[in-house]
Amino acid sequence: MGEFLHQLASGVALGGVYAIMALALVMIYQATQLINFAQGEMAMFSTYFAWKLIDLGEPYWLAFFATVLVSFIGGVVIERLIVRPFANAPVLASVIVFIGLSLIFNSLAGWLYGYSVQSFDSPFTSKPLFGAGYMSAHESGSIVVTLAVLALVYAFFRFTPLGLAMRAAAQNPVSSRLVGIRVGRMLAIGWGLAAAIGSIAGMMAAPIVYLDPNMMGGVLLYAFAGAVLGGIDNPFGAAVGGFAVGVLGNLVGAYVVGSEVKLSVALAIIIAVLVWRPSGLFGRRLVARV
Amino acid sequence: MAERDGALRVLVALAVGLIALAFPFFASGYHIYQGSQVLILAIALLGLNLLTGFNGQISLGHGAFFAIGGYGAAILITKFGLPFWAAIPLASVVCFVAGFLFGFPALRFGGLYLALATFALAVATPQILSYTGFDALTGGSQGISLPKPLAPLGISLNSDQWLYLVCLGSAAALYWAARNLAGGRIGRALIAIRDQPIAAETMGVNAALYKTTCFGVSALYAGVAGGLSAIAVGFVSPESFGLPLSLAFLVGIVVGGLASLNGVLFGALFIEFVPNIADQLSVNFGESAKALPGAIYGTLLILVMAAMPTGVAGAARAAANAVLRGLAPSRPAKVEIDDGATNAVANSARFSTIGNVSSIRFCN
Numbered sequence: 001m002g003e004f005l006h007q008l009a010s011g012v013a014l015g016g017v018y019a020i021m022a023l024a025l026v027m028i029y030q031a032t033q034l035i036n037f038a039q040g041e042m043a044m045f046s047t048y049f050a051w052k053l054i055d056l057g058e059p060y061w062l063a064f065f066a067t068v069l070v071s072f073i074g075g076v077v078i079e080r081l082i083v084r085p086f087a088n089a090p091v092l093a094s095v096i097v098f099i100g101l102s103l104i105f106n107s108l109a110g111w112l113y114g115y116s117v118q119s120f121d122s123p124f125t126s127k128p129l130f131g132a133g134y135m136s137a138h139e140s141g142s143i144v145v146t147l148a149v150l151a152l153v154y155a156f157f158r159f160t161p162l163g164l165a166m167r168a169a170a171q172n173p174v175s176s177r178l179v180g181i182r183v184g185r186m187l188a189i190g191w192g193l194a195a196a197i198g199s200i201a202g203m204m205a206a207p208i209v210y211l212d213p214n215m216m217g218g219v220l221l222y223a224f225a226g227a228v229l230g231g232i233d234n235p236f237g238a239a240v241g242g243f244a245v246g247v248l249g250n251l252v253g254a255y256v257v258g259s260e261v262k263l264s265v266a267l268a269i270i271i272a273v274l275v276w277r278p279s280g281l282f283g284r285r286l287v288a289r290v
Numbered sequence: 291m292a293e294r295d296g297a298l299r300v301l302v303a304l305a306v307g308l309i310a311l312a313f314p315f316f317a318s319g320y321h322i323y324q325g326s327q328v329l330i331l332a333i334a335l336l337g338l339n340l341l342t343g344f345n346g347q348i349s350l351g352h353g354a355f356f357a358i359g360g361y362g363a364a365i366l367i368t369k370f371g372l373p374f375w376a377a378i379p380l381a382s383v384v385c386f387v388a389g390f391l392f393g394f395p396a397l398r399f400g401g402l403y404l405a406l407a408t409f410a411l412a413v414a415t416p417q418i419l420s421y422t423g424f425d426a427l428t429g430g431s432q433g434i435s436l437p438k439p440l441a442p443l444g445i446s447l448n449s450d451q452w453l454y455l456v457c458l459g460s461a462a463a464l465y466w467a468a469r470n471l472a473g474g475r476i477g478r479a480l481i482a483i484r485d486q487p488i489a490a491e492t493m494g495v496n497a498a499l500y501k502t503t504c505f506g507v508s509a510l511y512a513g514v515a516g517g518l519s520a521i522a523v524g525f526v527s528p529e530s531f532g533l534p535l536s537l538a539f540l541v542g543i544v545v546g547g548l549a550s551l552n553g554v555l556f557g558a559l560f561i562e563f564v565p566n567i568a569d570q571l572s573v574n575f576g577e578s579a580k581a582l583p584g585a586i587y588g589t590l591l592i593l594v595m596a597a598m599p600t601g602v603a604g605a606a607r608a609a610a611n612a613v614l615r616g617l618a619p620s621r622p623a624k625v626e627i628d629d630g631a632t633n634a635v636a637n638s639a640r641f642s643t644i645g646n647v648s649s650i651r652f653c654n
Contacts, residue, residue: 033402034402035402035405035406037350037405037409082592085596086595086596089595090346091348091401091402091405092342092346092348092401092548093595093599095348095350095401095402095405096540096544096591096595097591097592097595099350099537099540099588099591100587100588100589100590100591100592100595101588101592102588103537103584103585103587103588103591104584104585104588104589104592105588106584106588107581107582107583107584107585107588108581108585110577110578110580110581110584111578111581111585114577114578115577115580217413217533218413221409221410221413221414224406224409224410225410228403228406258421258422260417260420260421260422261414261417261418261421262417263413263414263417264414264417264418264421266410266414267407267410267411267413267414270406270407270410271395271407271410274395274403274407275395278403
C-alpha cells in the first residue's frame with residue numbers, strides 16, 4: 001500500500017508537469033488549430049537558460065522569473081519571425097516548420113551547453129510541504145507550482161480584458177478584428193504565454209528527469225497524451241488529462257508493463273483515445289461543414 | 291522543346307543509371323557501403339514520399355516501420371535460418387500489414403492527429419524494441435548481429451559489391467513501381483485526396499481504401515529499406531531506430547522535394563552525408579559538431595518550406611527549364627503547367643476550385 005501511494009503521489013507530481021505542458025499545447029491549438037511539436041524543445045531550452053543563471057550564482061526564484069519572462073519574449077519573437085509567415089500554409093508545412101524548430105533548439109542547446117547530463121537544483125530542498133513519506137520535497141513543491149500556474153492561467157483568461165480579447169481572437173478572428181482586437185498581436189502573446197508556461201514545466205521536470213538536450217522528449221509525449229485525453233481544444237480538459245496520464249503512466253509502468261516501456265503507455269493512450277473518442281473526454285466533437 | 295525536354299530526361303536517367311551501376315567496380319569498400327546506405331535511404335524516402343508527398347498524410351514515425359523491416363529480417367535470418375532474399379520480402383509484408391493497421395485508425399485522425407500518433411510511435415519505438423519481454427527474439431538492448439550475405443557461387447564479387455547491387459536492383463524495381471503507382475490512375479486519386487478530399491470522394495475515389503493502402507505500401511517500402519539496412523550494417527539495435535531516424539526521413543523528402551520521386555535521391559544523399567561530414571568535423575571541433583546535423587536539418591526544413599517548397603527536385607526542374615529555354619530563344623516559352631509537386635504544400639488557398647486540372651496532374 002505504501003508503495004502504491006508512493007507511485008500515486010509521484011504520478012500526480014509528474015502529471016502536474018504534463019498538465020502545464022498540455023496547457024501550453026492547448027493554448028496554441030486553440031488559437032491556430034496547430035500542435036506545436038517544438039514545445040518540448042522550447043521548454044528544454046528555457047530550462048537551460050535558468051540553469052545557466054543559477055550556475056552564475058543568481059538565486060533560484062530570480063532565475064525562475066527571469067526565465068519565464070525571457071521565454072515569453074522568445075515565444076513572441078518565434079511567432080513573429082518563424083510561425084507567422086506560414087499562417088496560411090497547409091498543416092503539412094506547419095508541422096515541418098515546427099519539427100525544424102525543435103531540431104534547431106535541440107542542437108542549439110547541445111552546442112551551447114553540451115550533451116552531458118546535468119543535475120538541476122530544486123528550490124524545495126527542506127521537508128515536503130505535505131504528503132511526507134510518500135513524495136519528495138520537490139514533488140510536493142512541484143504540485144503547488146502546478147496548481148498556482150493553473151489558477152493564474154484560469155484567472156488571466158477569465159478576469160482580465162487581455163485574456164478576454166485573446167479568447168475572442170481564438171474563437172472568431174474575423175469578428176474580433178471587426179471590434180478592434182489586434183488578432184495578430186493576440187496570437188503572438190499566445191505563443192509567448194505558451195513558451196512561458198512551458199518553461200515552468202521544464203524547470204519543474206528538470207530535477208526529476210535531469211537536464212540534457214533530450215530531456216523533454218518523454219514529457220512532451222505524455223503532454224500530448226494528456227492533451228488528447230482531455231480534449232485538445234479544452235484547457236481544463238488538458239490539465240485534467242495531464243494529471244490523469246501522469247498517474248496512469250506511473251501505475252501502469254510500475255505494476256503492469258515495467259517502467260522501461262513507460263513511453264509506450266503514452267503511445268497506447270494516444271491511439272486508444274483517437275480510436276474510441278477522438279475529441280477526448282472534455283473536447284467538443286468537431287463537425288466539419290462540407 | 292518538348293522532344294528536347296524528353297531527350298534530356300532520358301539522357302540524365304541513363305547517366306545516373308550507368309554511374310550507379312559502375313560505381314561498385316571503381317569505389318573502395320567503405321564508399322560502396324555508403325552507396326548502399328544511400329540506396330537504402332532512397333527506398334525508405336520513396337515510400338514516405340508516396341504517403342506524405344502524394345497523399346498528404348504526415349508520418350513522423352516511419353523509423354518504426356524501418357525498424358520492423360530490419361528486426362523482421364534479422365530475426366528471420368538468425369532465428370529461422372531463412373536466406374536474406376526470402377527474409378526481406380517476408381519482413382516487408384509484415385510491414386505492409388502493420389502499416390495498413392496503423393493507417394486504419396489513422397483515417398479518423400486527420401492530418402494533425404496522424405502526425406501526433408506517428409510522432410508518439412517514433413518516440414516509443416526504441417523502448418518497445420528493447421523491452422525485456424521480447425529479449426529472446428530481439429536480443430533486448432544488445433540488438434542482433436547477423437552475417438553479411440556473400441555473392442552466390444560463380445559470381446566473383448565481394449560482399450560489399452554484391453550487397454550494393456542487391457540494393458541497386460531493389461531500389462530500381464521499387465522506383466519503377468512507385469513511378470507506375472504515382473503516374474497513373476492511383477497516383478491521381480492519391481493527389482486528389484490530398485488536395486480536395488471531399489471532391490475526390492464525390493468523384494468516386496474510395497478515400498478510406500486509398501489512404502490505408504497507401505499507408506501500407508509506404509510502410510512496405512520502409513520495411514524493405516529496413517531489411518536491407520539490417521544486412522548491410524550486419525547489426526540491428528533499438529537505439530538506431532528512434533525519433534532522429536524518423537525525422538531524418540522527413541528531412542530527406544522535404545529537401546529532395548515533396549511529391550517528387552526523383553528528388554528522393556538528393557534527399558538520400560543529403561541525409562547520408564550531412565551526419566558523416568559532421569562526424570569528420572567533430573575531430574576538429576569536438577563535441578559541439580554533434581549539434582551540426584540537427585542545426586542544418588532544422589534550418590533547412592524551415593528555409594525549404596519558406597523559399598523552395600518543391601525541394602531540390604523542383605529547383606533542378608526549374609533550372610533545367612531555364613536552360614532549355616535559353617537554348618531555344620526564338621520559340622515562345624511554353625507555359626509550365628503546375629504539377630503535383632508544386633501543390634503538395636501550397637495548394638490550400640491558391641487552388642480552391644475543383645476544375646483546376648493542374649492540381650491533380652502529375653508529371654515528374
